[in-house]
Amino acid sequence: MPGGDDTFDYVIAGGGAAGCVLARRLLERTDGRIALIEAGSALPNRWLGTPLTSVRLGRWWHSWPFETVPQQALHGRRIALPMGRVLGGSASINAMIAQPALDADIAEWGAAVEGWSPAALAPARARAFGMAGVAGVAQLPLAAPAFRSAFSEAFLAACGEGGLPNEGLLDGPDSVRCGYYPLLQRNGRRFSAFQAYLAPMRGHPRLTVITGKVVRLTLAQGEARGVVVAHGGTRRVIAAEREVILALGALESPRVLMASGIGPADLLRRAGIGVVRDLPDVGERLADHVRLPLLFHSGQTSPARLWRLPGALLRRMAGRASVLASNCCEAGAYLSSGGAGRPDLQLITHFQSVADGAAVDIELTLVRPLSRGRVSIDPAAPDGRALIDPAYLSAPPDLERLVEGIGMVREIARRPALAAFGIGGERLPGPAAVSREALARHVRATATTAFHPVGTCRMGDDDAAVVDGRLRVNGLARLRIVDASVMLSLPAANTCCAVMLIAERAAELMT
Numbered sequence: 240m241p242g243g244d245d246t247f248d249y250v251i252a253g254g255g256a257a258g259c260v261l262a263r264r265l266l267e268r269t270d271g272r273i274a275l276i277e278a279g280s281a282l283p284n285r286w287l288g289t290p291l292t293s294v295r296l297g298r299w300w301h302s303w304p305f306e307t308v309p310q311q312a313l314h315g316r317r318i319a320l321p322m323g324r325v326l327g328g329s330a331s332i333n334a335m336i337a338q339p340a341l342d343a344d345i346a347e348w349g350a351a352v353e354g355w356s357p358a359a360l361a362p363a364r365a366r367a368f369g370m371a372g373v374a375g376v377a378q379l380p381l382a383a384p385a386f387r388s389a390f391s392e393a394f395l396a397a398c399g400e401g402g403l404p405n406e407g408l409l410d411g412p413d414s415v416r417c418g419y420y421p422l423l424q425r426n427g428r429r430f431s432a433f434q435a436y437l438a439p440m441r442g443h444p445r446l447t448v449i450t451g452k453v454v455r456l457t458l459a460q461g462e463a464r465g466v467v468v469a470h471g472g473t474r475r476v477i478a479a480e481r482e483v484i485l486a487l488g489a490l491e492s493p494r495v496l497m498a499s500g501i502g503p504a505d506l507l508r509r510a511g512i513g514v515v516r517d518l519p520d521v522g523e524r525l526a527d528h529v530r531l532p533l534l535f536h537s538g539q540t541s542p543a544r545l546w547r548l549p550g551a552l553l554r555r556m557a558g559r560a561s562v563l564a565s566n567c568c569e570a571g572a573y574l575s576s577g578g579a580g581r582p583d584l585q586l587i588t589h590f591q592s593v594a595d596g597a598a599v600d601i602e603l604t605l606v607r608p609l610s611r612g613r614v615s616i617d618p619a620a621p622d623g624r625a626l627i628d629p630a631y632l633s634a635p636p637d638l639e640r641l642v643e644g645i646g647m648v649r650e651i652a653r654r655p656a657l658a659a660f661g662i663g664g665e666r667l668p669g670p671a672a673v674s675r676e677a678l679a680r681h682v683r684a685t686a687t688t689a690f691h692p693v694g695t696c697r698m699g700d701d702d703a704a705v706v707d708g709r710l711r712v713n714g715l716a717r718l719r720i721v722d723a724s725v726m727l728s729l730p731a732a733n734t735c736c737a738v739m740l741i742a743e744r745a746a747e748l749m750t
């Protein structure tokens with residue numbers, strides 16, 4: 240039996256983007272004792288607050304080294320899919336691009352699930368990011384990029400030469416346009432789920448942060464009673480007197496459900512796990528954005544070259560804008576393949592390609608993919624890593640739209656403003672890749688993830704949904720899921736704001 244020290248009112252498993260937001264709001268809105276359980280470091284390093292170092296290094300040093308199973312449409316390659324493993328989760332290592340204007344996407348959720356329309360979400364959105372016409376103080380006021388590279392300036396000018404509207408910060412994919420992305424930053428430093436929501440609550444008498452890996456749920460009589468946590472060779476049970484909330488992200492929440500006997504009965508039986516609740520949709524409908532590097536020789540030296548960094552540090556210490564505040568991808572555009580309809584392609588500028596320091600990158604992302612995959616436990620090794628299969632480009636139109644997008648990027652790269660910047664020969668896919676077949680080969684050989692997996696425990700009002708509109712797990716009491724996994728569809732934009740919005744809404748629904 241758990242001792243008093245291990246018993247709380249709410250147990251939140253996962254201290255990532257959603258977990259930090261939810262912990263804060265439950266402290267404010269209830270009188271409950273809260274345990275926040277996080278496998279990674281309980282104190283994000285100082286350098287994770289410095290944008291340049293955190294986006295370059297965070298994903299290597301503070302992440303779960305997940306990778307996909309071989310992807311058939313990508314020449315059988317396994318794709319690295321790291322996710323943040325530190326308090327703040329992926330929001331502590333991500334590129335800080337903030338996309339809160341997702342009305343078209345959220346309208347889809349609202350049409351299918353009661354309580355999730357843009358109007359129903361407006362108070363939560365205003366609390367998180369601020370919203371015109373809705374009163375209140377935003378927890379995460381969006382920032383314009385403090386550092387703007389010459390390459391981004393030239394890229395936006397080139398977009399303008401082609402008639403693409405530039406109407407201030409590019410805060411969502413609801414129309415075709417270009418601009419600077421708003422960032423989750425304050426004073427040139429990362430200001431995201433951990434810094435904005437959780438850090439001010441550290442030391443709160445009702446908040447306990449526990450370091451350890453959540454192995455499975457404890458369940459009895461159809462309800463969640465707590466979680467089993469492993470740390471340093473020991474295991475302990477953390478008990479919840481009111482609710483357990485899974486906030487482990489789209490790859491781990493379904494795995495922990497399955498390890499606890501909640502999921503597709505056939506698979507659980509093959510893995511030797513006792514079936515508590517047959518929920519065939521657990522792990523299904525994994526959706527992710529596919530991105531593609533498009534490299535051009537750069538006529539100018541990157542502002543992030545190593546020998547330039549001491550100068551940048553001095554400028555930062557003098558309180559001036561420096562490349563250290565850069566998220567390395569500050570500008571971009573939303574385009575529509577076929578030229579009509581809602582944007583389905585996103586461009587992001589990189590003033591220095593990671594693969595080739597002498598090249599700039601106009602990265603192309605397919606933001607409305609049709610392909611869907613799954614996450615499942617491995618029946619041969621149920622305690623090991625999950626099998627992650629996003630089935631990238633398994634829907635043929637996804638490949639065609641990326642091929643078309645390459646042509647659109649090439650057209651922008653030929654415009655006078657980028658010629659004046661000194662953009663030179665195309666490095667990738669290279670001038671020899673002209674035919675549709677050659678471009679398709681390039682896509683298959685180089686496409687990778689934009690790190691936005693969602694949808695593996697989708698919400699819905701139907702019987703097959705994993706969670707209902709109040710995010711309660713179907714058929715089990717005192718158990719909710721609050722993270723990227725509950726999304727009904729993948730937003731056509733970077734996903735972090737959508738996750739934090741879900742957590743803000745969850746707090747309303749729970750209290």
Ligand SMILES: Cc1cc2nc3c(=O)[nH]c(=O)nc-3n(C[C@H](O)[C@H](O)[C@H](O)COP(=O)(O)OP(=O)(O)OC[C@H]3O[C@@H](n4cnc5c(N)ncnc54)[C@H](O)[C@@H]3O)c2cc1C
Nearest residue numbers: 253255256257278328329333334335336453488723733735
């Ligand atoms: C490299 C990278 C760049 C990105 N760039 C952007 C961007 O610029 N803009 C944007 O909007 N989105 C971006 N994203 C996506 C965004 O960060 C995620 O969509 C969002 O953080 C997901 O939130 P979450 O709460 O569902 O999961 P996470 O934030 O990943 O949090 C899950 C937490 O649970 C913990 N956890 C997992 N399993 C266990 C376990 N078994 N036991 C205990 N703890 C566990 C993890 O360590 C983590 O802290 C990026 C993601 C990555 C990885």
